[in-house]
Amino acid sequence: MSLKSPSKMTSAADSLLITNVHLAHSDPTLAGKLWSVHCREGRVASVIPYSEKGSLPFSLTGTEVVDAGSGILLPSLCHSHIHLDKCFILDRCDLVSGDFNEAMDVTGAAKASFSLDKEDLLRRGQRLVRESVDCGVTSMRAHVEIDALVGFSGLDVALHLKEEAQLACHIQIAVFAQEALFPTAGDIDPGPNFRLLAEAVRRHGVEAVGSAPYIEPTIEHAKKNIALVFELASHSSLTLVDFHLDYNLDPNSEPLIYEVITQARNHCHSWKSEGPELFRRRITIGHATRLQLFSPDEWWHLRDAIGDLPITFVGLPNSDMYMQGRSQANQPLGPPRGTLRVPYLSDMYDIPVAMSVNNVENAFTPQGSVDPLALCTFGAAVFQAATKTDIQTLTKSVTITSKIAIGQANVPLDLCPQRGDSADFVILHGIQTLRQAVLNPPYDRTTIRNAIVVARRRTRRWIDEINYI
Ligand SMILES: [Zn+2]
Numbered sequence: 185m186s187l188k189s190p191s192k193m194t195s196a197a198d199s200l201l202i203t204n205v206h207l208a209h210s211d212p213t214l215a216g217k218l219w220s221v222h223c224r225e226g227r228v229a230s231v232i233p234y235s236e237k238g239s240l241p242f243s244l245t246g247t248e249v250v251d252a253g254s255g256i257l258l259p260s261l262c263h264s265h266i267h268l269d270k271c272f273i274l275d276r277c278d279l280v281s282g283d284f285n286e287a288m289d290v291t292g293a294a295k296a297s298f299s300l301d302k303e304d305l306l307r308r309g310q311r312l313v314r315e316s317v318d319c320g321v322t323s324m325r326a327h328v329e330i331d332a333l334v335g336f337s338g339l340d341v342a343l344h345l346k347e348e349a350q351l352a353c354h355i356q357i358a359v360f361a362q363e364a365l366f367p368t369a370g371d372i373d374p375g376p377n378f379r380l381l382a383e384a385v386r387r388h389g390v391e392a393v394g395s396a397p398y399i400e401p402t403i404e405h406a407k408k409n410i411a412l413v414f415e416l417a418s419h420s421s422l423t424l425v426d427f428h429l430d431y432n433l434d435p436n437s438e439p440l441i442y443e444v445i446t447q448a449r450n451h452c453h454s455w456k457s458e459g460p461e462l463f464r465r466r467i468t469i470g471h472a473t474r475l476q477l478f479s480p481d482e483w484w485h486l487r488d489a490i491g492d493l494p495i496t497f498v499g500l501p502n503s504d505m506y507m508q509g510r511s512q513a514n515q516p517l518g519p520p521r522g523t524l525r526v527p528y529l530s531d532m533y534d535i536p537v538a539m540s541v542n543n544v545e546n547a548f549t550p551q552g553s554v555d556p557l558a559l560c561t562f563g564a565a566v567f568q569a570a571t572k573t574d575i576q577t578l579t580k581s582v583t584i585t586s587k588i589a590i591g592q593a594n595v596p597l598d599l600c601p602q603r604g605d606s607a608d609f610v611i612l613h614g615i616q617t618l619r620q621a622v623l624n625p626p627y628d629r630t631t632i633r634n635a636i637v638v639a640r641r642r643t644r645r646w647i648d649e650i651n652y653i
Contacts, residue, residue, distance in 0.1 A: 197247055198246040199222065199223060199224040199225075199229070199246065199247045199248070199635065200222075200223040200224075200247065200248050200249075200250065200607065200632070200635040200636070200637070201220060201221070201223075201240075201244065201247050201248070201250070202220065202221040202222075202223070202250045202252055202257060202609070202611065202632070203220045203234055203249060203250070203251050203252065204218055204220075204234055204236075204251050204253060204254055205218065205219055205220070205234070205252035205254070205256065205257045205611065206218060206219070206252075206254065206255065206256040206257070206616050206617070207219050207221075207231070207600045207601065208256065208257075208258055208576075208579070208599035208600050208618045208621075209600055210572070210576065215617065215618070217233060217234075218233070218254060219231055219233060220232050220233070220234045220240070221257065221601055221609075222240075222242065222247075223635035224635070225635070226606065226607055226634040226635050227604055227605065227606060227607055227635070228601045228602065228603050228604060228606075228607055229242075229603065230242075230603060231600075231601055231602070231603065248637070250611070250630060250632075250637060252611045252613065252630070253613055253614075254616060255611050255612050255613040255614060255615060255628075256611070256612050256615055256616060256617065256618065256621060257601065257609050257610075257611050257612075258320075258579065258583060258609065258610050258611075258612065258618075258621060259583040259584060259596050259599060259601075259605075259608065260320055260321065260322035260323070260583070260608040260609055260610050260631065260632070260633065261316075261319060261321045261322070261556040261557065261582050261583055261586075261610055262321065262323045262324065262556070262582065262583060262586035262587045262590065262592070263316060263321055263323075263324035263325065263326075263540055263554075263556065264324075264325055264468070264496075264538045264539075264540040264586035264587075264589040264590050265325055265327070265426070265468070265470050265498045265500060265538075265540035265541075265542055265589075266312070266316075266324055266325065266326060266327065266540060266541050266542060266543075266544075267326075267327045267328075267329075267542065267543050267546075268309050268312060268326035268327065268328055268338070268341075268342050268345070269298065269305060269308075269309070269327075269328050269329055269334070269337075269338035269341070269342070270291055270294070270295070270329070270543065270546050270548075271308055271309070271311075271312045271543065271544045271545060271546060272308045272311060272312070272544060272545045272546075273291070273294045273308070273545065273546050273547075274545040274546055274547065274550050275545075276293075276294050277290035277291065277293075277294060277546065277547045278290065279547060279550065282506075282510075282547075282550075283507070283510055284507055284548075286547065287507070287547035287548045290547045291546060291547050291548065292333065294546075295329070295333050295334050296333060298333075298334045298337045298338060299334055299335050299337040302337055302340065302341055305337060305338060305341040306341050306344065306345070309341055309345045310345065310348075312544060312554060313345055313349050313353060313355065315553070315554045316353065316554045317349070317352045317353050317631055317639045318629070318631070318641040319553075319554060319555040319556065319557070319610075319631075319641070320556075320557070320609075320610025320612075320629050320639075321353060321554075321556065321631075322352070322353050322354065322608045322631065322632075322633040322638070323353060323354040323355075323356065323587060323590065323592055323608075324353065324354070324355055324356065324590075325356045325358050325392060325426065325468070325589075325590040326342055326345075326346075326355050326356065326357055326358065327358045327360040327426070328341075328342045328357060328358070328359060328360060329360055329361070329362045329363070330359045330360065330377070330380050330381050330384045331361065331377045331380060331381075332363075332376045332377055332380065333363070335380065336380075336383075336384060336387075339357070339359060339384055339387060342355065342357045343387070343389045346389055347389075351633070351634070351636065351638065352631075352633060352638040352639065353633065353638075354592075356391045356392060356424075356590055356591075356592075357389060357390050357391055357392070358390075358391070358392035358393065358394045358424070358426050359381060359384040359385060359387075359392075359393055359394070360393075360394040360395065360396075361377055361378070361381050361394070361395040361396065361409075361413075362396050362399065362428075363377050363399065364377065364399050364400045364401060364405070364409075365377050365378040365381070365395065365400065365405075365408075365409050365412060366400055366401060366405040366408065366409070369402050369405070371405070374408075374412060381393070381395075381416065382416055385416050385417075385420045385422055386420060390422070391422065391424055392422060392424035392425065392426055392468075392591075393413055393416050393417055393420075393422050393424075393425055393426070394413065394425060394426030394427060394428065394468075395409050395412075395413045395427060395428070396427075396428035396429075397409040397410050397428075397429060397440055398428065398430070398431050398432070403438060403440075406440060406443075407440070407443050410427065410440065410443055410444055410447055411447055413425055413427070414447055414448070423465045423466070423591070424465070424466050424468070424590070424591045425466075425467050425468070426467075426468040426469075426470065427440075427444060427467070428470045428471055429444065429469050429470065429471060429472055430469075430471065430472045430473065430474035430475060431471040431473055431474070431508075432473065432474050432508070433473055433474065433476065433477065433508050433520065433522050435477050437474060439474050439475065439478075441469060441472065441475065441486065442486075442489065444467065444469065444495070445489050445490060445493060445495070448467060448493050448495075449493070465494050465591070466494050466495075466496060466588075466589065466590070466591035467493065467494060467495045467496075468495075468496055468497075468498055468590065468591075469495060469496070469497045469498065470497075470498045470500060470540075470542075471498075471499075471500055471503075471504060472497050472499070472524055473504050473508050473522045473523060473524070475497075475524065476520075476521070476522055476523070476524065476525070480532070483529070483533050483535070484533065487533050487534070496536065496537075496585070496588055496589040497524055497529075497535070497536075497537045497589075498537070498538045498539065498540050498586070498589050499523050499524035499526055499537050499538070499540075499581075500523070500539070500540055500541075500542040500549075501523040501539060501559055501562055501563060501566060502541060502542060502543070502549050502551065502552040502559065502562070503542045503543055503548055503549040504522050504523035504524075505521070505522065505523050505566065506548075506549055506550070506551065507548065507549075508520075508522030508523070509522045521566055521567075523566065524537050525567050526539055526563060526567060526569075526577060526578060527563070527567050527569040527573070527574040527577045527578060528567060528569070530577045531573065536581075536588070537581060537585065538581050538582070538586040538588070539556070539563065539578075539581040539586070540556065540559070540582070540586060541554055541555075541556060541559065555625070556582035556586070557582060557621065557622070557625040558625070559581075560578040560579060560581070560582060560621075560622040560625070561622065561623060561624070561625065563578050563581075564578065564622060564623055570619075570622075570623065572619075575619050575622045575623075576599065576618070578622050579599060579618060579621065579622055580599065583599070584596060584597075584598075584599070594606045599618070606634070607632060607634060607635035608633050608634065609631075609632040610629055610630070610631055610632070611629060611632070612625060612626050612628075612629055613626060613628035613629065613630070613642075614628055627641065627642075627643050628641060628642050628643055629641045
C-alpha cells in the first residue's frame with residue numbers, strides 16, 4: 185500500500201465481489217463451505233454460496249472480482265490504541281533497566297527532536313499506517329502527545345496523515361497528555377501542558393482527548409486530571425475520551441476506574457449511553473492492569489457500577505506484559521500475567537475487552553509488530569485460551585470490540601458479514617478457519633475498506649524463483 189492522495193486512489197468498479205471465501209460461521213457446516221460476498225456502495229449487498237460454475241443473481245458488469253482462493257474473510261482489524269508519534273524510535277533509546285521510568289526518560293529525550301524534524305515524524309507515521317493497512321487495519325485511534333516539549337508537532341503530522349490515508353484507513357486522532365498536567369505536587373492549578381491540550385482539542389480533525397492520570401504527582405492530581413479531561417470534552421465538540429488508567433499491579437493503590445465512573449455520572453449526564461447516538465460517546469480505558477488483582481466480587485461490583493455508561497476497556501498485552509510486575513522478577517515463576525484477561529472477563533462477567541498494539545519499537549514496548557492478529561496469538565498463550573469461544577472472543581477484541589472502543593459508527597454485530605454491514609474486511613489467504621487466523625495467522629492478506637481493495641500483501645517465495653529459473 186502506498187499512501188496515495190485520495191484523488192489517485194479511487195475504485196474503477198461500482199461494486200466488489202469477493203468469491204471463493206470462507207466465513208467465520210460458528211456453525212461448523214457453514215464454516216466449511218465457500219461463499220461469495222457482494223458489496224455495493226461500501227456495504228454488503230448479499231452473501232451467497234459460492235459456486236465455481238454457477239450463475240450469479242446479478243450482473244458482473246462494473247464489478248471488481250476478488251478471488252480469495254478459499255481463504256477466510258474477517259471484519260477488518262482496528263487499532264483501538266496506538267501511538268502514532270513515538271513509534272519506531274527504539275534505535276535512539278538505550279535500554280539499561282527497561283523499566284517505566286527509564287522508558288519515560290529515553291522517550292523524553294527522543295521527543296525533544298520531534299518538533300525539529302517533522303519529516304522524521306512523517307516517515308515513521310507513514311510506515312506505521314502503511315504496515316497496519318497491509319495487515320488488514322482500516323481504522324485506528326492514533327494517540328499524539330501534546331505537551332510543552334513537543335507542542336503540536338505530532339498533531340500537525342497526524343492531521344496530514346489522516347488526510348493522506350483517508351481512503352485506506354480512518355485515523356481517529358486522540359490528542360493525548362502523556363506528561364503530567366500538574367508540574368509539581370504543590371500545584372493547585374494545571375500548568376502549560378494543560379493549556380496546550382486545551383488548545384489542541386479545538387483543532388479541526390481532532391476526534392478524541394486522552395490523558396495518563398497515573399503520571400500526576402499525587403492521587404489527588406490524578407483525579408483532577410480526569411476531571412480536566414472530561415471538562416475539555418464537555419466544552420468542545422469531542423465525545424470520545426481515553427484514559428491510560430490504573431497502570432500498576434499494586435494492591436494498595438486506589439483503582440481510579442471508580443473516579444472515572446463517578447465523574448462521568450456526576451458531571452456529565454450526557455455520558456450515559458442512551459439512544460441511537462450511543463456510538464458517538466465513549467469512554468475508553470487503556471491498560472487497567474490493576475484490575476487484574478480484583479476478586480470476583482470486585483469484578484461484579486465494577487460491572488454494576490459501570491451500568492449503562494459507555495465504557496470500554498482496552499488491554500495492551502505487549503506493553504503490559506513487558507512492563508508490569510518487574511518487582512517480582514526474582515520470584516520462582518517471575519512476573520505475573522499483568523494484562524486484562526480478555527476471554528476470561530468476557531466469559532465470567534460479560535465484560536468485553538478490546539486488545540491493541542499500543543507501541544511499536546520504542547522503550548515502552550520494544551517487541552512486536554503492528555499486526556493486531558499477533559496479539560490474538562500471544563493471547564492464546566498468555567490467557568491459556570484456545571477453545572472455540574476463546575478464539576471468537578480474541579478475534580472480536582481486535583475487530584468488533586476495538587471498533588466499539590473507539591466509538592466507530594456502523595460496527596458489524598458479528599464476525600460473519602451480514603447484509604448492510606460496512607464492507608471493511610481483511611482476507612487471510614492460505615488458511616480456511618478462524619482458529620488458524622488466531623493461532624497461526626498468515627502473512628498473505630488483502631485489505632478492503634468501503635468495498636475498495638486498499639492493500640494486498642503477498643509472500644514471495646525464493647523456491648518459486650528457483651523453479652522459474
Ligand atoms: Zn498507550
